[in-house]
Amino acid sequence: MASPEDTLILDTTKGVVTIELRPDLAPQHVARIKTLVREGFYDGLAFHRVIDGFMAQGGCPDGTGMGGSSYPDLPAEFNDEPHVRGVCSMARARNPNSANSQFFICFDDATFLDKQYTVWGKVIDGMEAVDQFARGEPVRNPDRINKATIGADA
Numbered sequence: 177m178a179s180p181e182d183t184l185i186l187d188t189t190k191g192v193v194t195i196e197l198r199p200d201l202a203p204q205h206v207a208r209i210k211t212l213v214r215e216g217f218y219d220g221l222a223f224h225r226v227i228d229g230f231m232a233q234g235g236c237p238d239g240t241g242m243g244g245s246s247y248p249d250l251p252a253e254f255n256d257e258p259h260v261r262g263v264c265s266m267a268r269a270r271n272p273n274s275a276n277s278q279f280f281i282c283f284d285d286a287t288f289l290d291k292q293y294t295v296w297g298k299v300i301d302g303m304e305a306v307d308q309f310a311r312g313e314p315v316r317n318p319d320r321i322n323k324a325t326i327g328a329d330a
Contacts, residue, residue, distance in 0.1 A: 177300075182206070183327030184213065184297065188223075189319040191305030193281075195264055195297045202253040202296040205266055205275065209296065212245055212277055213324045222318035226311045230286060233267055234321060235278040239314070241267075244276030253294045259286040262299035281306050 178196035186193040199206040212218060218235060225233040225241055237243045252272040259265060263282045266275035275294055283306070299306065309319040 178327070180327035180330075184209065185325045185327060185330060186218075186302075186321050187323045187325075188305055188309075188321055190308040191302055193302035193305050194300050196300045197297045198257070198295070201255045201257055202266075202294045204250055205253055205294050205296040208245075208247065208250060208277075209279070210326055211247070213326055214329065216324075217245055217277065218321050218324040220320060220322070222315065222320050223309050224314050224318055225280075226309045226315050226318070227283075227313060228311050229284050231280040231282050232306055232309045233278060233280040235267070237277070239318070241278070241314070244278065247276065249273060250275045250294075253296075254291045255295055256291070257295040259289040259293070259295065261285065262303050263295055264297040264299065265289065265293045265295045268293065283307065 182197040184195040197206045222239045223232045223234040224239045259282050267278035267280050268275040
């Protein structure tokens with residue numbers, strides 16, 4: 177069980193999703209997510225790219241997949257954790273060191289992404305809510321994060 181400080185709670189339009197943060201795998205990425213959550217950055221943001229059988233992507237402030245936070249991009253923290261159902265990983269551009277605020281949650285095994293994207297957590301409760309997110313690239317009427325919180329702050 178994750179400590180409250182390493183628990184991310186996403187209250188979404190389809191229900192609550194609880195994610196265990198993994199600072200042991202990606203300390204800088206987990207620190208960035210905690211900072212953004214505590215600033216309210218993710219509140220109201222859409223899951224703008226949701227591909228059936230693959231993943232749900234969110235964390236873009238403008239909903240296009242092109243935006244990020246005001247912080248600099250992060251250096252890659254690729255690790256050995258496999259991209260399987262429920263895994264949370266950072267989205268990025270072509271440059272491996274371009275992750276910023278966008279992330280995705282895997283619906284199914286996506287091990288072809290292993291060691292190319294930074295895994296920073298895993299859904300430990302509420303995956304059925306993620307399964308209900310509206311699909312599309314972009315999604316016409318996207319599901320959203322109503323409020324993101326760190327367990328220690330709840």
